[in-house]
Amino acid sequence: xxxxxxxxxxxxxxxxxxxxxxxxxxxxxxxxxxxxxxxxxxxxxxxxxxxxxxxxxxxxxxxxxxxxxxxxxxxxxxxxxxxxxxxxxxxxxxxxxxxxxxxxxxxxxxxxxxxxxxxxxxxxxxxxxxxxxxxxxxxxxxxxxxxxxxxxxxxxxxxxxxxxxxxxxxxxxxxxxxxxxxxxxxxxxxxxxxxxxxxxxxxxxxxxxxxxxxxxxxxxxxxxxxxxxxxxxxxxxxxxxxxxxxxxxxxxxxxxxxxxxxxxxxxxxxxxxxxxxxxxxxxxxxxxxxxxxxxxxxxxxxxxxxxxxxxxxxxxxxxxxxxxxxxxxxxxxxxxxxxxxxxxxxxxxxxxxxxxxxxxxxxxxxxxxxxxxxxxxxxxxxxx
Numbered sequence: 001x002x003x004x005x006x007x008x009x010x011x012x013x014x015x016x017x018x019x020x021x022x023x024x025x026x027x028x029x030x031x032x033x034x035x036x037x038x039x040x041x042x043x044x045x046x047x048x049x050x051x052x053x054x055x056x057x058x059x060x061x062x063x064x065x066x067x068x069x070x071x072x073x074x075x076x077x078x079x080x081x082x083x084x085x086x087x088x089x090x091x092x093x094x095x096x097x098x099x100x101x102x103x104x105x106x107x108x109x110x111x112x113x114x115x116x117x118x119x120x121x122x123x124x125x126x127x128x129x130x131x132x133x134x135x136x137x138x139x140x141x142x143x144x145x146x147x148x149x150x151x152x153x154x155x156x157x158x159x160x161x162x163x164x165x166x167x168x169x170x171x172x173x174x175x176x177x178x179x180x181x182x183x184x185x186x187x188x189x190x191x192x193x194x195x196x197x198x199x200x201x202x203x204x205x206x207x208x209x210x211x212x213x214x215x216x217x218x219x220x221x222x223x224x225x226x227x228x229x230x231x232x233x234x235x236x237x238x239x240x241x242x243x244x245x246x247x248x249x250x251x252x253x254x255x256x257x258x259x260x261x262x263x264x265x266x267x268x269x270x271x272x273x274x275x276x277x278x279x280x281x282x283x284x285x286x287x288x289x290x291x292x293x294x295x296x297x298x299x300x301x302x303x304x305x306x307x308x309x310x311x312x313x314x315x316x317x318x319x320x321x322x323x324x325x326x327x328x329x330x331x332x333x334x335x336x337x338x339x340x341x342x343x344x345x346x347x348x349x350x351x352x353x354x355x356x357x358x359x360x361x362x363x364x365x366x367x368x369x370x371x372x373x374x375x376x377x378x379x380x381x382x383x384x
Contacts, residue, residue: 045339067360074373083170087147095356101133124210152242191216228322243308303366314355
């Protein structure tokens with residue numbers, strides 16, 4: 001980026017006219033902010049963002065932190081005794097990381113809207129944190145996808161995959177997911193940062209502003225194609241496919257066992273001998289066992305269906321906006337559609353953060369041991 005364009009960017013951001021910098025020691029910056037073209041005025045965008053950040057997101061983020069904190073406690077109390085518990089514990093932990101970054105962004109925006117003059121522009125500081133939120137979100141997305149595949153395989157083909165998804169392998173897969181996302185976002189993190197800039201006519205003699213490397217647009221383009229276009233769509237399709245297979249498999253098993261139990265119960269009423277009565281008692285015990293298993297599987301169907309539906313719903317705005325950014329390059333920060341881009345991204349963030357709280361509600365509703373740990377916690381707190 002040229003020195004003149006960097007000077008123009010600083011002049012607009014800090015409202016100064018006398019800026020003399022060198023591109024060598026300042027680095028490259030994003031394109032200068034252009035005037036939005038009628039889709040959304042700056043005043044309307046600021047009003048919507050204020051309501052979203054200060055009111056809506058504060059409630060959603062705090063609720064999500066409380067929900068995921070309880071989830072982490074519950075799974076730690078239950079113990080990581082099986083692969084599903086390990087996966088859900090990791091999912092709750094990464095969701096908590098997303099929420100902590102969301103708190104950081106919320107604080108930056110709140111300070112940005114305050115009348116106090118800060119030595120660093122809080123909006124650009126918030127922008128740097130957006131990518132960390134997306135990195136943690138992608139970890140959660142891949143863990144959710146792995147969990148869906150694991151459940152689908154173990155229930156649809158239990159004899160083939162029961163010994164494949166072990167606790168050790170699940171732990172290795174989760175570690176690999178974290179390392180993969182870290183490697184994918186490392187180039188993005190390496191192309192952004194804060195730069196000290198002296199000579200501004202503000203209350204402070206030294207200020208800080210964001211800088212971007214000259215190849216950042218290429219890095220972001222690759223990241224959009226690989227992660228936000230290919231990977232997100234692939235996860236969406238995989239989860240939907242697993243949901244379809246899992247639901248149909250469990251429904252067939254439930255209907256089959258129900259028909260067998262009804263047939264056995266009908267045979268009991270037609271026999272009167274003592275030996276048959278003994279056999280019928282054994283069949284009655286088997287009948288009760290079948291109904292217990294079927295009821296448990298029905299709970300699994302409901303929980304997996306709802307968890308997958310939450311994932312698909314909360315991930316859909318992200319996919320749509322990512323595709324829109326590829327189709328319309330001007331729909332981005334500091335571009336022509338800067339205002340509408342920020343508003344849509346904040347709406348997406350609310351939907352994503354809301355999904356973390358919804359996961360807790362579903363687990364509390366359909367997981368007995370999870371619910372029991374939460375109830376015991378509140379009973380202990382009430383007793384003290």
